[in-house]
Amino acid sequence: MKGWIGLGVFVVVAVIVGVGVIGNEPATGDGTGVVRATAADPVTVMPVALGPAVVTASSSDRSGTPAEIDVATDVLPDRTNAEPDRLSLEQASAHMRQRLRDRDCRLTREANQPEKTAEREETEWQWLPAESVAAERAAFAESSRRMLDGCHDDPADEEQRRILDSRRAVELAAAVAAGDLQARIEALDVPRGAGPDYPDELYPLARDVFASKDPEALYRLGRLSDRYGQGMGWRDIPEPELVWSLVACDLGRDCGSGSRALDQDCLAYGGCGHPNLESALRDRVSPHQFESAQTFRQGIVEHYRAGELERFMQRDPRMRGSGGG
Amino acid sequence: MVTLAVGALLVWWLQARDQTSPDTVAETVSTQLPVAQETSEAQAIATPPESPAPVIPDQPNLSRTSPPPFRSSPQQRAVDRERLANTVDLTEILDDLERRARAGDFDAHMLLRRIRSDCGQFAGRFGIEGPDPDRLERNLAHLDPDERELVMSSARIDMARCGSLAQPEEITPQWREEARLFRQQLASFSDALSRFQNSVPLPLQETPAGIAQRERQRIAGAEILRDGDPMDLVRHARGMQSLSRFSEAGYLLAACQLLPSCAGDPDAFILAAARGTTIANDLAAFAQLRDLSPRQRRIALGQSAEIVSHWRNQRFAEMLSPKPRNARGGGR
Numbered sequence: 001m002k003g004w005i006g007l008g009v010f011v012v013v014a015v016i017v018g019v020g021v022i023g024n025e026p027a028t029g030d031g032t033g034v035v036r037a038t039a040a041d042p043v044t045v046m047p048v049a050l051g052p053a054v055v056t057a058s059s060s061d062r063s064g065t066p067a068e069i070d071v072a073t074d075v076l077p078d079r080t081n082a083e084p085d086r087l088s089l090e091q092a093s094a095h096m097r098q099r100l101r102d103r104d105c106r107l108t109r110e111a112n113q114p115e116k117t118a119e120r121e122e123t124e125w126q127w128l129p130a131e132s133v134a135a136e137r138a139a140f141a142e143s144s145r146r147m148l149d150g151c152h153d154d155p156a157d158e159e160q161r162r163i164l165d166s167r168r169a170v171e172l173a174a175a176v177a178a179g180d181l182q183a184r185i186e187a188l189d190v191p192r193g194a195g196p197d198y199p200d201e202l203y204p205l206a207r208d209v210f211a212s213k214d215p216e217a218l219y220r221l222g223r224l225s226d227r228y229g230q231g232m233g234w235r236d237i238p239e240p241e242l243v244w245s246l247v248a249c250d251l252g253r254d255c256g257s258g259s260r261a262l263d264q265d266c267l268a269y270g271g272c273g274h275p276n277l278e279s280a281l282r283d284r285v286s287p288h289q290f291e292s293a294q295t296f297r298q299g300i301v302e303h304y305r306a307g308e309l310e311r312f313m314q315r316d317p318r319m320r321g322s323g324g325g
Numbered sequence: 326m327v328t329l330a331v332g333a334l335l336v337w338w339l340q341a342r343d344q345t346s347p348d349t350v351a352e353t354v355s356t357q358l359p360v361a362q363e364t365s366e367a368q369a370i371a372t373p374p375e376s377p378a379p380v381i382p383d384q385p386n387l388s389r390t391s392p393p394p395f396r397s398s399p400q401q402r403a404v405d406r407e408r409l410a411n412t413v414d415l416t417e418i419l420d421d422l423e424r425r426a427r428a429g430d431f432d433a434h435m436l437l438r439r440i441r442s443d444c445g446q447f448a449g450r451f452g453i454e455g456p457d458p459d460r461l462e463r464n465l466a467h468l469d470p471d472e473r474e475l476v477m478s479s480a481r482i483d484m485a486r487c488g489s490l491a492q493p494e495e496i497t498p499q500w501r502e503e504a505r506l507f508r509q510q511l512a513s514f515s516d517a518l519s520r521f522q523n524s525v526p527l528p529l530q531e532t533p534a535g536i537a538q539r540e541r542q543r544i545a546g547a548e549i550l551r552d553g554d555p556m557d558l559v560r561h562a563r564g565m566q567s568l569s570r571f572s573e574a575g576y577l578l579a580a581c582q583l584l585p586s587c588a589g590d591p592d593a594f595i596l597a598a599a600r601g602t603t604i605a606n607d608l609a610a611f612a613q614l615r616d617l618s619p620r621q622r623r624i625a626l627g628q629s630a631e632i633v634s635h636w637r638n639q640r641f642a643e644m645l646s647p648k649p650r651n652a653r654g655g656g657r
Contacts, residue, residue: 122649126627127625132623271620
């Protein structure tokens with residue numbers, strides 16, 4: 001476990017450095033399982049990359065209600081000036097729920113911007129039958145309402161936003177250091193070109209996600225495929241994002257009507273109003289893509305339930321090291 | 326060895342399916358070489374290619390010493406298409422095209438370039454990167470047997486057709502330079518096809534001159550469509566998409582409704598297109614319709630209904646009407 005945490009800290013530091021976040025000193029493990037993450041200079045710090053538009057909060061957070069701990073004020077008060085933070089795993093999880101919740105808020109606001117609305121009208125809705133457009137509009141509005149419930153506006157002031165971004169970066173590092181799975185995934189969810197192509201952390205992270213049986217983490221891990229491709233180890237799986245999205249639903253992620261997963265899909269990709277995520281995905285990829293994904297989906301679910309999911313992890317030789325396993 | 330060769334071919338084929346048509350290649354190239362940055366023709370010709378790639382000695386070349394270029398007649402173009410569609414061994418066709426290109430036939434030159442380009446995609450990969458069995462395995466592993474057979478079928482035909490080329494070509498600086506010269510020549514032709522193909526480089530599309538030029542392209546496109554050949558919707562779908570509010574898939578589905586061979590059983594027609602050659606074959610464009618999602622297909626069908634309505638009412642200009650908010654191309 002200590003090895004994992006130490007590795008996690010290393011990866012976060014590497015990622016932060018890789019994307020241009022310059023901390024005053026690197027986070028260090030002290031061997032106790034509690035690690036100090038160092039805040040960075042709010043002026044020079046850039047935000048850790050936000051990753052893809054669609055990321056979910058924990059499946060246990062379907063209501064979108066923030067955790068009982070007010071992360072913004074209780075867990076991590078305004079400590080952007082080199083104040084080290086220690087988080088318990090529980091605090092780290094609460095922080096990540098809030099972080100992902102914030103991202104959903106941003107996703108929803110972006111999807112409702114006038115130019116996005118105009119684009120939907122021009123490129124999609126004007127060509128579809130009126131009755132299906134009416135249903136889509138209603139579903140889009142309903143998803144937006146659910147997703148915006150409880151959202152707070154980001155600061156309008158640029159300097160304030162920069163400070164907030166730097167604080168988020170520090171918070172993420174602290175959550176990774178605490179060993180939170182979502183945080184470890186998030187830390188690797190950086191744009192291409194930022195950070196290594198095949199981080200050592202990928203493989204042990206995948207193993208931990210499998211062991212956790214957390215379908216939300218499984219889904220988010222699958223989404224990393226877009227960033228790391230075959231480095232993820234899914235060497236035989238085509239359309240890995242599609243496959244893992246379906247698998248996560250099979251393994252317990254809430255993908256039904258009114259779920260956060262479906263709302264995110266609707267706002268990010270359009271085509272709202274499906275009864276569940278599978279239906280939405282089936283409508284968004286070609287039939288032969290979906291059929292291919294189905295084949296792998298069944299195999300993965302069977303192996304997952306049999307505890308043999310590592311069978312799908314064929315390490316790419318370019319992935320160096322043991323990864324701290 | 327045979328397995329490796331077939332493997333490499335299939336890798337190429339899978340990638341080549343996504344390659345752009347010559348029309349778009351011209352646009353892409355011209356984007357890299359904006360008009361404002363063009364050097365004089367003489368200077369350009371005098372500049373040796375920077376790439377170490379081999380120069381093809383017998384390649385037709387446009388230069389000051391070439392005869393004045395001209396466009397072949399619509400009838401000749403139709404004959405060329407017919408021959409190309411029904412021939413596997415392209416040796417004679419290639420010889421003929423080269424001879425005509427040397428005599429200044431712009432369309433012969435363009436067709437020759439298209440064949441070389443399509444085949445060169447494969448040859449370049451095969452010669453430079455070598456076969457990649459892992460990639461082949463990954464690319465085909467997810468295909469069901471029918472789909473895999475379809476890929477193989479098309480690849481076998483392409484391999485035979487490309488085998489007619491004595492020396493394949495890849496995209497080189499010299500090739501790009503030719504494209505630049507083609508663009509200059511296109512501007513000197515006054516026929517509708519030339520005016521339509523004389524596209525505006527992307528960085529210049531929003532300039533007053535670019536907007537005016539795109540409008541001239543629309544007028545020329547409407548002139549082409551006025552001839553009443555639904556295959557023009559296929560041949561120029563990508564170019565029209567860049568000018569209008571309709572997508573390439575919308576034009577292709579409209580063409581399908583207007584072509585008796587497709588309208589009766591679109592799925593079978595599209596499948597046959599996917600199974601056929603990708604080398605200089607207009608019908609290959611239909612294969613991409615298989616990759617549409619159900620939602621994309623519904624949208625494209627909505628567009629095609631409007632396109633067909635305009636076609637039947639001879640409102641050709643409206644088949645190229647720009648997007649409402651701005652005149653930039655794209656589509657979906």
